[in-house]
Amino acid sequence: MKQCKLLVVDDEHLIRWSLEQNLKKQGYEVVTAGSGEEALRLVREEQPDLVLLDIQLPGISGIDVLEKIKDHDDDIIVIMVTANSGLENAVSAMRLGAYDYVSKPFNLDELSMVIKKALESSDLKHEVVRLRTETKKNGPPNIIGDSQQVRYLMEVLEKVARSEASTVLVQGESGTGKELVAKWIHYSSNRAEKPFIAINCAAVPATLLESELFGHEKGAFTDAKATKKGLFELADGGTVFLDEIGDMEMGMQAKLLRFLEDRSFRRIGGSRMFTVDVRIISATNKDLQKSIEEKSFRNDLYYRLQVIPIFLPALRERKGDIILLAAHFISLYNKDFNKKVVGIASAAEQMLTEYSWPGNIRELKNVIERAIILGNDETLLLEHLPLEIVAKSASQSPASSSPFRLPPEGIDIEEVERELIRQALEITEWNQSKAAKKLNLGIDAFRYRMKKFGYLK
Numbered sequence: 001m002k003q004c005k006l007l008v009v010d011d012e013h014l015i016r017w018s019l020e021q022n023l024k025k026q027g028y029e030v031v032t033a034g035s036g037e038e039a040l041r042l043v044r045e046e047q048p049d050l051v052l053l054d055i056q057l058p059g060i061s062g063i064d065v066l067e068k069i070k071d072h073d074d075d076i077i078v079i080m081v082t083a084n085s086g087l088e089n090a091v092s093a094m095r096l097g098a099y100d101y102v103s104k105p106f107n108l109d110e111l112s113m114v115i116k117k118a119l120e121s122s123d124l125k126h127e128v129v130r131l132r133t134e135t136k137k138n139g140p141p142n143i144i145g146d147s148q149q150v151r152y153l154m155e156v157l158e159k160v161a162r163s164e165a166s167t168v169l170v171q172g173e174s175g176t177g178k179e180l181v182a183k184w185i186h187y188s189s190n191r192a193e194k195p196f197i198a199i200n201c202a203a204v205p206a207t208l209l210e211s212e213l214f215g216h217e218k219g220a221f222t223d224a225k226a227t228k229k230g231l232f233e234l235a236d237g238g239t240v241f242l243d244e245i246g247d248m249e250m251g252m253q254a255k256l257l258r259f260l261e262d263r264s265f266r267r268i269g270g271s272r273m274f275t276v277d278v279r280i281i282s283a284t285n286k287d288l289q290k291s292i293e294e295k296s297f298r299n300d301l302y303y304r305l306q307v308i309p310i311f312l313p314a315l316r317e318r319k320g321d322i323i324l325l326a327a328h329f330i331s332l333y334n335k336d337f338n339k340k341v342v343g344i345a346s347a348a349e350q351m352l353t354e355y356s357w358p359g360n361i362r363e364l365k366n367v368i369e370r371a372i373i374l375g376n377d378e379t380l381l382l383e384h385l386p387l388e389i390v391a392k393s394a395s396q397s398p399a400s401s402s403p404f405r406l407p408p409e410g411i412d413i414e415e416v417e418r419e420l421i422r423q424a425l426e427i428t429e430w431n432q433s434k435a436a437k438k439l440n441l442g443i444d445a446f447r448y449r450m451k452k453f454g455y456l457k
Contacts, residue, residue, distance in 0.1 A: 004119055005029040007048040009039040009065070010081065011058055019052065022108055023115075036060035043069055043076065050077040063093055070097045077118045081106070090326065110401065112214060113225040115450055124385060140187035142181055144328045145321035149313040152452065157181065160187035160308050167260065169245075170283040171304045171444050172312030175360030178283035179241060181312065186239040189307050191279060192239030202247035209252055214242075214259075220269025232265060236276040245305065246286035246297060257301045280305070287443045311448040315357040315364065322353050325361060329368035339372050347382040355389050418453045419444075425455065 006028045008019045016032040023030045031046050036057045043051065046382040051069060055062035066078055075448035078094045080101040093101060099118045102111055142305035143154065160168060161184070168185065170178045179198060186196045204212055215230030231240055242248075248256070259265050264275045282305045315322065323344065330341050344352070357363055371384040382390065420439060428434035436446035 001346045003029050004049045004117070005031070005046060005050045007035075007039065007042055007046065008032045009036070009051060009057070009062070009337055010054040011035065011056075016282075026112060028115075036062065036065040040068055040072075043072060047073070048076060048123070049152055050115060052079050052115070053098075054081045056398060059414065063096065066093055066096055066098055075122070075293040077122055079114060079118060110225060117226045117228070140144040140174065140184045140192075142328075143177070143180065143184055144325050145318060146324060147318040147320045149318045152323060153181075153310070153312070157184055157222070158188070160310070161185050162321065165308045166263075166279055167305050167309045167311060167395050168279070169233050170281060170310045170312065171288075171447075172283075172285065173314050173360055173442060173444060174285045175362030176285075176312040177316060177361050178285075178312060178443065181310065182239070183283040186241075186283060188277070189239075189279075191238050195235045196239045196241065197235045198241040198243060200230060200243045202244035203235045206249040209248070210255060212265055213256075214265045216268035221265070224269065224455060227267070230267065231266075232259070232276050233274060233276055237278070238455075239279045239281060239442060242280060244284060245282040245283035246288055246291055250296070250298065253298045255302050257298065257304060260301075260304050285444075287433065290443075298392075309451075311444050311451065313448055314442065314445055315360045318444055319353055319449075322357075322364065323349055325364055325382075326352055326368055327398050330372065332368050333372040337372055339375075340378055341372060341375065341380055342378050344380045346380060348380055348385060351382060351385055351390050355392055398405060417449065421455060425450075 006023055008016055008030060010016050011031070011034050012020075012321070013034070016034065020032055021330050031042055031048065033042050036059055039051070039053070040060075042048070053062050053065060057065070062080065066080070069076055069078055074097065078093075078098045080098045081104060082101055083104050099121070100114055101113060115182070129354075142364045143150065143157075168182075170181050172178055182198070183196060186192065199212060201209065211224075211228065211230065213230050215228050215233055218224055218227045260280065260310055262275070263277065264273055267272055288297050288302050292299050292302060316327075322425075326344060330344075333339065334341055352364075352367075359366075367386060367389065368380075371380050375381065375384040377384075421435075423434035424438040425432075427438065432446060432450070433443055436443050439446065443450075447456060
């Protein structure tokens with residue numbers, strides 16, 4: 001990781017020395033200057049990431065130094081240091097582009113926190129710029145597949161991206177590509193120039209999730225040593241992707257529901273109301289209707305989130321795409337590992353197609369990565385696949401004693417599927433969970449078929 005370089009500018013030697021020693025202990029590279037003229041020379045020569053600049057300097061003033069620094073490189077972060085009597089100048093400095101100001105005598109711990117937050121804010125700004133540049137160059141991520149399910153999915157995604165729908169719920173098994181779909185919607189929409197920010201609701205402790213989403217004011221709680229903007233505020237104009245929404249605890253669900261009503265919120269510990277324009281795309285691999293029945297998910301939040309519901313099929317339901325996806329990952333890892341795999345042996349193709357892929361696309365990607373790393377041939381062979389895939393694929397091959405027989409005149413598979421869905425719903429009195437079990441389907445796969453055949457709007 002890059003070591004950040006700080007420039008400390010103060011005409012008092014003792015303050016320069018004290019700050020230099022303290023900041024070096026925190027891992028920063030530090031240079032110092034005792035005047036504005038020396039500071040400007042070091043800015044040109046050293047290109048610091050951050051300047052800690054005293055307003056009261058002999059000769060050229062701190063305000064003038066700030067202006068010249070910003071003219072030289074607007075990305076350099078400047079934090080002003082002022083005596084209590086100089087607050088008016090500090091406010092003027094903020095208007096000229098200073099990130100923040102601290103007052104003398106300052107608390108070293110608080111100063112360290114301000115510096116840390118300033119550098120984090122700069123990193124986020126640069127990351128947003130990088131992502132926007134990357135998006136302009138590459139466009140939305142590529143969704144691989146030519147099956148009927150994928151063609152239908154793309155039709156839905158194109159409509160959603162063009163719409164102003166503010167909430168979208170993506171459902172599907174783990175590994176089916178929910179975040180990829182969320183990114184495709186964002187980068188294909190008129191929000192593409194604005195941030196896309198993702199957070200895994202299951203990975204953040206419930207006590208911290210509210211702060212991550214809404215932000216907090218300085219002093220709001222014990223560790224809140226500086227004001228922090230939340231993801232909704234940072235993503236204004238863009239998209240927030242709430243992954244694993246089904247794992248959000250009930251208290252936080254109520255706060256999210258309140259935010260969804262008018263996109264307004266207060267930071268923790270604050271009184272000011274903020275209003276933002278963000279599209280919320282949520283995702284889960286849970287059966288939210290079952291969670292509602294179990295009283296672990298709010299019914300009103302579910303209907304608010306699923307203004308536009310999108311169901312992603314499992315990989316085993318789109319077997320025709322497996323080899324297309326495998327070829328895509330081979331091309332990807334050829335570049336990463338400098339390999340030249342140009343095809344897949346027929347026996348390996350058969351095993352890949354017959355395997356049930358409980359981990360879906362993510363599992364397939366990992367299998368191909370492993371095969372590319374361990375193999376030395378120009379063709380991906382059966383021996384390059386994990387033994388468990390070969391064994392399970394063989395055991396899952398259709399038995400010759402199957403009770404179903406294809407009539408000589410053939411059948412319309414779509415009509416058969418439609419009829420089976422209808423019968424399962426009627427037998428279970430339209431209980432979707434029970435109907436899905438009758439056909440040995442996951443609830444998401446079943447709902448996908450219901451929507452496909454017009455049983456679910």
